[in-house]
Amino acid sequence: MRRVVQVSTGNVGRHALRALIGRPDLELVGVHASGPDKIGRDAGELCGLDRPVGIAATGDVEALIDLAPDCVVYTALAETRPMEAIEQLSRFLRAGINVVGTSLVWMAAPRYAEDWVREPLAAACTAGDSSLYINGIDPGYSGDTLVHTAASLVTRIGSITVQEIFDYGNYDDAEFTGASMGFGTEESAELPPLFLPGVVESLWGPQVRALAANLGVTLDEIRQRTERWFTPDPIGCTMMAVAPGQMAAVRFATEGVLDGRVVITLEHVNRLTAAAAPEWDFPPDGHVGVHRVVIEGEPRVEMNTHLSHPVFDPTDAGCISTAARVVNAIDWVCDAPAGLVAVEDVPQSALMRGLLWAEV
Ligand SMILES: NC(=O)c1ccc[n+]([C@@H]2O[C@H](COP(=O)([O-])OP(=O)(O)OC[C@H]3O[C@@H](n4cnc5c(N)ncnc54)[C@H](OP(=O)(O)O)[C@@H]3O)[C@@H](O)[C@H]2O)c1
Structure with a gap:
């Protein structure tokens, strides 16, 4: 005990x-x-x-x-x-x-x-x-265990793409997640912390380096990309109320480059309700969220993880799994x-x- x-x-x-x-x-x-x-x-x-x-x-x-x-x-x-x-x-x-x-x-x-x-x-x-x-889940599971499992099915890897695509509308965390990602801010406002140079790379870069080391390759470069989406219509959700002109979705990634080609991508697409950023990727089959890895290679592998719970909402399901990763x-x-x-x-x-x- x-x-x-x-x-x-x-x-x-x-x-x-x-x-x-x-x-x-x-x-x-x-x-x-x-x-x-x-x-x-x-x-x-x-x-x-x-x-x-x-x-x-x-x-x-x-x-x-x-x-x-x-x-x-x-x-x-x-x-x-x-x-x-x-x-x-x-x-x-x-x-x-x-x-x-x-x-x-x-x-x-x-x-x-x-x-x-x-x-x-x-x-x-x-x-x-x-x-x-x-x-945790991400960083954590989706960029380590999920990739290790998928890559074990592949004899030759062309590229690895890890994605968290998740509707944060139900996430009751305006103070940290909301503020750090800048939900509800206007384009003219100061950049939110996550979008400052080097921050995304600092948070997810260690997992990209770990995957490169697992693969036995030395990357030329690790870099980040970030995008914000501003809503034309009001959006209401648990996280916050977002007025027209304010940010309601983010897309950001840390990329590992080898021989001029992006070979490892750890990407997030996070939106407040399904109304936000309609042209960006959605989870498959109507799910609220997905933690996914796609390996282009021999063969191509796609593994989608969907968390849900009979009582709690999918955001809580994600928090249960985050806790499980360490309690277990x-x-x-x-x-x-x-x-x-x-x-x-x-x-x-x-x-x-x-x-x-x-x-x-
Ligand atoms: N890798 C992943 O997949 C993943 C997923 C989710 C979260 N996380 C990480 O896990 C942590 C917790 O996330 P969360 O969503 O649970 O955060 P949260 O609900 O915003 O905050 C967690 C708790 O931290 C405590 N706290 C806040 N300020 C504090 C301070 N100054 N000193 C001591 N304790 C303080 C408070 O608990 P009390 O009032 O009870 O002390 C608060 O309820 C974060 O660091 C987050 O980045 C990782």
Whole structure:
């Protein structure tokens, strides 16, 4: 039984909590929340269960370290506060506590992450003899496991295209996803953070480099492209209300170039409702979203992943899977040698968990 602390109760965090609670192989021993309105409240209530589980949320990191858990699941928003998140993660790691997480998405391919984020975390693992594993769906699954699976079916690869095509209309995250992508902004406004030079490449570039290394090729160049779509009509959705002339869809990609040809593309097409950007790609068969890889080669392979749930909407289904990518790795990461864990290190069969264990 692994003793686990959950850090954050946001979109991904509350589904990580639901994954942890009631699992026979994991024991939830603590929960961190930063919002004053959440501190002192029961973890069951914070993740929408109709029963308490006897663990109250705290804002005291030291008290959670004193619990000496085997692992922390870190899903606190980190991209807007990276140095603070690195310090918080490092405190757990230096104390000998393993961490799995979905935050600091630069670290989804840790061996190719930039020094400023990789080095302090690697040093904290060494100091504490602990391990850190960061993953998710995208970055994560679609640019690693999905590609590895598809590429294993192909004898000669011409190009790899990974896409997240997803309607973010139901995503209740105007503060981070909305603001960083610039939904609801006008063309004349300052560029949103994601569209600043180098940002897309910084976030998805490590996965492109990892794929090139897996293929044994040295890319000439890694570059980014970005496009915004401004709506002529008003659009209303959970994320926000978008007025005519404001941005309601984004398309951006990180590309790996070899011999003057784009051979690896990691692309996002994100829109607020199906009314946005009608000329851009849509998920197949009326789905709200797809995580997809297309390999042009011998043979051509296309693998489409659609997530859904009988109760939650597809955005929540994506958050459940994001949480699953790391919660399911807890057992393996706890036994791993100290250091940064890459997806290539973890046997995929080790990530299979449970046969309808959950009582939620
Ligand atoms: N790779 C992927 O596929 C993928 C997919 C989705 C998300 N993510 C990443 O996972 C992380 C969580 O995403 P999300 O959608 O769950 O984000 P979110 O709902 O916007 O925020 C998560 C939580 O972070 C905590 N938080 C916010 N500011 C904080 C601060 N200053 N200090 C400490 N905690 C703070 C809050 O939880 P409390 O109030 O409970 O503390 C908040 O609810 C992000 O870093 C995101 O980029 C990755």
